[in-house]
Amino acid sequence: MKGRVKSITELNAWKDLKVHYEKIRGTRLRDLFADDPGRGKRMTAEAAGLYLDYSKNIVNQDTLELLLRLAEESGLRSMIDAMFRGDRINITENRSVLHVALRAPRGSSIIVDGENVVPGVHAVLDKMVNFVNRLRSGEWKGYSGKRIRNVINIGIGGSDLGPVMAYEALKYFSERSMTFGFVSNIDGTDFIEASIGLDPSETLFIVSSKTFTTLETMTNAQTARSWLIQAFDGDERAVARHFVAVSTNAKEVSSFGIDTANMFEFWDWVGGRYSMDSAIGLSTMISIGPENFLELLDGFNQMDEHFRTTPFERNLPVLMGLLGIWRSNFFGAETVAVLPYDQYLNRLPAYLQQLTMESNGKYVTVDGARVDYQTGPIYWGEPGTNGQHSFYQLIHQGTKLIPCDFILFAQSLNPVGRHHDMLLANVIAQAEALAFGKTLEEVKADGVPDWLAPHKVFDGNRPSSVILAKQLTPAILGNLIALYEHSVFTQGVIWRIDSFDQWGVELGKALAQRIIPELESDFEPDLHHDSSTNNLIERCRKFKRPA
Numbered sequence: 001m002k003g004r005v006k007s008i009t010e011l012n013a014w015k016d017l018k019v020h021y022e023k024i025r026g027t028r029l030r031d032l033f034a035d036d037p038g039r040g041k042r043m044t045a046e047a048a049g050l051y052l053d054y055s056k057n058i059v060n061q062d063t064l065e066l067l068l069r070l071a072e073e074s075g076l077r078s079m080i081d082a083m084f085r086g087d088r089i090n091i092t093e094n095r096s097v098l099h100v101a102l103r104a105p106r107g108s109s110i111i112v113d114g115e116n117v118v119p120g121v122h123a124v125l126d127k128m129v130n131f132v133n134r135l136r137s138g139e140w141k142g143y144s145g146k147r148i149r150n151v152i153n154i155g156i157g158g159s160d161l162g163p164v165m166a167y168e169a170l171k172y173f174s175e176r177s178m179t180f181g182f183v184s185n186i187d188g189t190d191f192i193e194a195s196i197g198l199d200p201s202e203t204l205f206i207v208s209s210k211t212f213t214t215l216e217t218m219t220n221a222q223t224a225r226s227w228l229i230q231a232f233d234g235d236e237r238a239v240a241r242h243f244v245a246v247s248t249n250a251k252e253v254s255s256f257g258i259d260t261a262n263m264f265e266f267w268d269w270v271g272g273r274y275s276m277d278s279a280i281g282l283s284t285m286i287s288i289g290p291e292n293f294l295e296l297l298d299g300f301n302q303m304d305e306h307f308r309t310t311p312f313e314r315n316l317p318v319l320m321g322l323l324g325i326w327r328s329n330f331f332g333a334e335t336v337a338v339l340p341y342d343q344y345l346n347r348l349p350a351y352l353q354q355l356t357m358e359s360n361g362k363y364v365t366v367d368g369a370r371v372d373y374q375t376g377p378i379y380w381g382e383p384g385t386n387g388q389h390s391f392y393q394l395i396h397q398g399t400k401l402i403p404c405d406f407i408l409f410a411q412s413l414n415p416v417g418r419h420h421d422m423l424l425a426n427v428i429a430q431a432e433a434l435a436f437g438k439t440l441e442e443v444k445a446d447g448v449p450d451w452l453a454p455h456k457v458f459d460g461n462r463p464s465s466v467i468l469a470k471q472l473t474p475a476i477l478g479n480l481i482a483l484y485e486h487s488v489f490t491q492g493v494i495w496r497i498d499s500f501d502q503w504g505v506e507l508g509k510a511l512a513q514r515i516i517p518e519l520e521s522d523f524e525p526d527l528h529h530d531s532s533t534n535n536l537i538e539r540c541r542k543f544k545r546p547a
């Protein structure tokens with residue numbers, strides 16, 4: 001980044017935003033809309049298949065201009081170029097960040113260490129297509145000659161959340177004669193429940209792990225292996241027909257016993273939470289078929305190109321990222337609710353939790369200094385309208401400011417009676433209610449008695465953005481995920497953090513490795529933790545003993 005300052009709070013745009021915030025903080029959305037009838041149409045932007053309405057954020061033209069200046073002063077333009085060029089912008093791991101290469105069209109070029117990585121991406125895609133076609137047609141058979149009917153992805157984090165989210169999101173396009181399962185948790189229940197009733201001779205396991213060393217995934221994979229071999233009376237040769245791997249680590253794949261011919265490769269320049277469109281998407285491709293998968297990639301690429309080439313004032317990921325900064329760093333919002341009004345997106349909030357929080361949940365800047373401002377907010381959510389009947393109460397009348405991202409589709413994939421119009425009416429109404437609320441006068445005008453009226457007042461002025469598309473197709477899902485990826489990137493650049501490492505997950509992993517033998521030991525272990533940890537280990541040991 002050019003002309004770096006010590007902290008973003010020293011940037012002129014930041015200082016000006018602080019002054020501006022003091023002026024605008026008391027502004028009501030009601031007034032902003034009343035004073036500017038064109039606002040609802042003007043404060044929108046469109047790219048690929050997505051339409052973003054950000055008019056219900058507490059911003060005016062000055063705010064937007066200052067935020068755009070903040071992006072410029074933060075060096076966002078040069079960082080975007082650096083990412084697409086393959087520079088090692090993941091500085092703590094000394095890696096390029098090139099999930100955009102995963103969806104680069106055949107024939108394009110992205111050079112890493114002197115080598116064009118795009119042909120390699122397409123070679124793996126071709127291998128995936130070939131395998132998927134053989135599997136879906138029944139040409140690839142299990143060890144006993146039966147057709148594969150069940151696919152279980154074993155992975156965790158980015159090696160699970162992307163596949164499971166995409167499977168759910170694109171279920172409409174899925175091969176219904178096959179079943180798909182996802183095992184991630186080290187809790188044995190996950191594997192047991194996923195495998196109940198499955199015929200091992202018709203089941204394929206995809207062991208998905210970038211490192212192929214992750215405790216949860218390797219433990220589940222070993223359990224699956226034993227389950228399979230047991231069904232084949234101990235014949236280990238069955239493994240080759242029922243296990244494939246997705247990894248960057250050929251050595252570990254082979255020592256697990258999976259033929260590397262059945263390994264689908266990806267690269268260290270793909271972060272786990274940015275990998276659903278790499279070979280990690282193998283289960284997705286099996287489910288929706290190669291053609292739909294390629295459409296998904298195309299959707300990602302459309303948003304990449306938009307992000308790379310569009311001026312910031314019309315750039316969806318940049319606008320979304322900046323509005324997030326405005327709400328977090330100036331209005332003090334600590335969370336963002338992601339509210340997809342589509343049942344198929346029921347795992348999207350969980351997916352976005354990893355994408356956003358593992359990327360931007362950091363208090364150290366790229367220079368190793370401690371930030372003196374807030375970074376990544378907490379993401380959470382549920383599909384609408386279910387949330388309306390549980391936590392929306394707090395969003396409307398609680399004491400916390402919860403900005404919302406509403407996601408909706410004009411056309412349903414499953415049109416049934418009036419359901420879809422009712423669904424759309426609900427989401428549009430929620431955004432309206434949050435923004436404009438209901439005043440005491442309006443409540444009283446409804447004839448509500450004085451004592452009850454305060455309870456029925458809605459302050460409003462709760463910011464939200466609406467992301468609207470025609471229909472949830474593979475390409476639109478690609479648009480949507482790339483939109484969030486690049487908005488996370490935008491924020492990470494402004495916050496001056498490395499959005500692509502995840503050192504914060506390491507300590508717990510290391511401590512667990514120390515505790516496992518203490519729990520399993522046949523003898524009372526000599527415990528040297530704090531008194532609470534020692535006590536919990538002792539309690540668990542005691543409770544584990546048969547009565």
Ligand code: F6P
Nearest residue numbers: 157158159209210211214272505
């Ligand atoms: O522990 C965090 C993490 O490293 C994530 O970043 C990653 O997506 C997940 O674990 C799984 O890692 P792997 O694909 O190497 O098994």
